[in-house]
Amino acid sequence: MPNATVIGAGLAGCEAAWQLATRGVHVVLIEMKPHSYTPAHHSEGFAELVCSNSLRSNQLTNAVGLLKEEMRQLGSLIMRAADATQVPAGGALAVDREKFSAYITKAVSEHPNITIERREVVDFPDAPVIIATGPLTSDALAEKIASLPGLQTLNFYDAAAPIVSGESLDMTKVFRQGRYGRGDDYLNCPMNKDEYDAFYNAILTAEKADVHGFDGTQVFEGCMPIEVMAARGEMVMAFGPMKPVGLTDPRTGREPYAVVQLRAENEAGTMYNLVGFQTRLKWGEQKRVFSMIPGLENAEFLRYGVMHRNTFLHSPGFLDANYQVISRPGVYFAGQMTGVEGYVESASSGMVAGISLARQLLGMEPVDFTNLTAIGALAHHVAGCTTDFQPMNANFGLIAPYEKRIRNKQERYGHIAARALNVIEALRSNPLACDFD
Numbered sequence: 147m148p149n150a151t152v153i154g155a156g157l158a159g160c161e162a163a164w165q166l167a168t169r170g171v172h173v174v175l176i177e178m179k180p181h182s183y184t185p186a187h188h189s190e191g192f193a194e195l196v197c198s199n200s201l202r203s204n205q206l207t208n209a210v211g212l213l214k215e216e217m218r219q220l221g222s223l224i225m226r227a228a229d230a231t232q233v234p235a236g237g238a239l240a241v242d243r244e245k246f247s248a249y250i251t252k253a254v255s256e257h258p259n260i261t262i263e264r265r266e267v268v269d270f271p272d273a274p275v276i277i278a279t280g281p282l283t284s285d286a287l288a289e290k291i292a293s294l295p296g297l298q299t300l301n302f303y304d305a306a307a308p309i310v311s312g313e314s315l316d317m318t319k320v321f322r323q324g325r326y327g328r329g330d331d332y333l334n335c336p337m338n339k340d341e342y343d344a345f346y347n348a349i350l351t352a353e354k355a356d357v358h359g360f361d362g363t364q365v366f367e368g369c370m371p372i373e374v375m376a377a378r379g380e381m382v383m384a385f386g387p388m389k390p391v392g393l394t395d396p397r398t399g400r401e402p403y404a405v406v407q408l409r410a411e412n413e414a415g416t417m418y419n420l421v422g423f424q425t426r427l428k429w430g431e432q433k434r435v436f437s438m439i440p441g442l443e444n445a446e447f448l449r450y451g452v453m454h455r456n457t458f459l460h461s462p463g464f465l466d467a468n469y470q471v472i473s474r475p476g477v478y479f480a481g482q483m484t485g486v487e488g489y490v491e492s493a494s495s496g497m498v499a500g501i502s503l504a505r506q507l508l509g510m511e512p513v514d515f516t517n518l519t520a521i522g523a524l525a526h527h528v529a530g531c532t533t534d535f536q537p538m539n540a541n542f543g544l545i546a547p548y549e550k551r552i553r554n555k556q557e558r559y560g561h562i563a564a565r566a567l568n569v570i571e572a573l574r575s576n577p578l579a580c581d582f583d
């Protein structure tokens with residue numbers, strides 16, 4: 147039986163190990179927890195979600211929804227765990243983070259082809275290997291990676307949102323409702339104009355925590371800290387995470403001026419996160435300012451928001467479209483460190499790397515998911531981006547345009563999704579091209 151090593155049991159590493167193991171490769175999966183933790187990880191389990199418990203849209207007309215469906219069809223462990231541990235979140239797929247991690251930890255630990263080692267890797271490993279140590283890779287290994295010839299590493303900053311306890315919310319002010327009457331998965335804290343203005347001013351003047359090297363600008367646009375948003379203009383929050391559209395406060399019968407939405411962290415509804423409120427305000431300031439939100443006056447903060455520096459590789463020209471180092475056959479990278487952004491995107495790169503390394507070890511031809519699929523388009527972008535390389539979410543702009551001109555965007559995306567799923571199906575059913583079952 148061929149052997150391979152996977153380093154890091156996060157979203158990408160667990161998916162990669164699973165793909166290798168299910169193809170008959172013996173995997174040693176090395177994880178440094180619980181001996182050592184990155185600043186964002188806190189639990190012993192694998193595939194720990196460091197911030198939001200949402201894996202974002204589950205709709206096929208959204209690129210990350212399409213990516214999820216492709217991964218389901220390709221036998222993704224991460225998607226199976228997410229579907230099994232989901233909590234209500236409207237059109238999004240959110241999970242109970244503890245059950246999600248426990249599901250994956252159990253599946254990986256019990257697989258007969260996977261051996262777990264709990265230790266920190268400090269030296270650059272030999273092939274065949276998949277390095278999936280994440281955006282907060284421990285210092286010793288990060289230094290070894292950064293010194294690889296021909297490689298440049300880049301940084302940006304990512305922040306997490308606070309979590310409050312369900313029983314500490316004032317339900318005489320908070321109302322349960324989904325936007326446009328779709329379900330009732332969110333709790334909404336309504337604000338009138340005076341409350342919004344006072345809140346906006348408090349955020350602007352609140353003290354921020356010092357984050358080494360952060361100059362206030364190097365953030366990922368899709369996950370912008372709330373105070374950075376506020377600094378961009380008075381109405382930026384109100385048109386962003388605090389937008390009230392599609393919500394009616396049952397106490398006034400009107401749309402509020404702004405809302406803060408809370409999403410359940412677990413099935414029992416004992417914990418809620420503040421949606422879109424990733425932040426680097428000092429912890430005392432978070433308590434003071436976020437307690438101004440109607441319904442959160444006496445909120446118990448179970449976890450405060452924090453900001454961390456993310457490191458990623460300048461992958462174009464360094465990795466191929468299977469996430470393999472071009473100059474080092476058998477050495478792959480996977481996850482957020484390759485320049486993909488997000489939980490599902492990280493897992494998808496682990497999937498491609500795992501399938502590709504397995505095929506290489508089994509003497510099979512490489513597989514190309516092509517830029518007709520979301521999973522392939524992301525991998526091709528990482529390998530071949532020719533402009534300023536920045537962390538990238540799944541999006542329809544990466545996928546090859548639809549052959550026929552269709553004006554309606556949703557309809558066009560529907561066709562692109564159907565075409566992508568046909569490509570995946572064709573790959574699955576062609577035994578020479580793939581070994582997906």
Ligand SMILES: Cc1cc2nc3c(=O)[nH]c(=O)nc-3n(C[C@H](O)[C@H](O)[C@H](O)COP(=O)(O)OP(=O)(O)OC[C@H]3O[C@@H](n4cnc5c(N)ncnc54)[C@H](O)[C@@H]3O)c2cc1C
Binds near residue numbers: 187197279480482
């Ligand atoms: C603060 C923060 C907030 C984020 N918020 C979100 C969000 O809300 N939504 C979203 O979609 N994405 C978010 N991201 C981005 C990204 O999706 C996550 O970082 C995701 O966890 C990346 O998956 P991964 O598998 O690449 O790395 P990770 O999930 O970080 O897994 C890496 C694993 O490798 C281990 N490890 C590290 N170094 C070593 C070593 N030397 N030896 C052995 N093991 C090692 C770590 O302990 C960890 O278990 C956030 C990132 C950060 C840093």
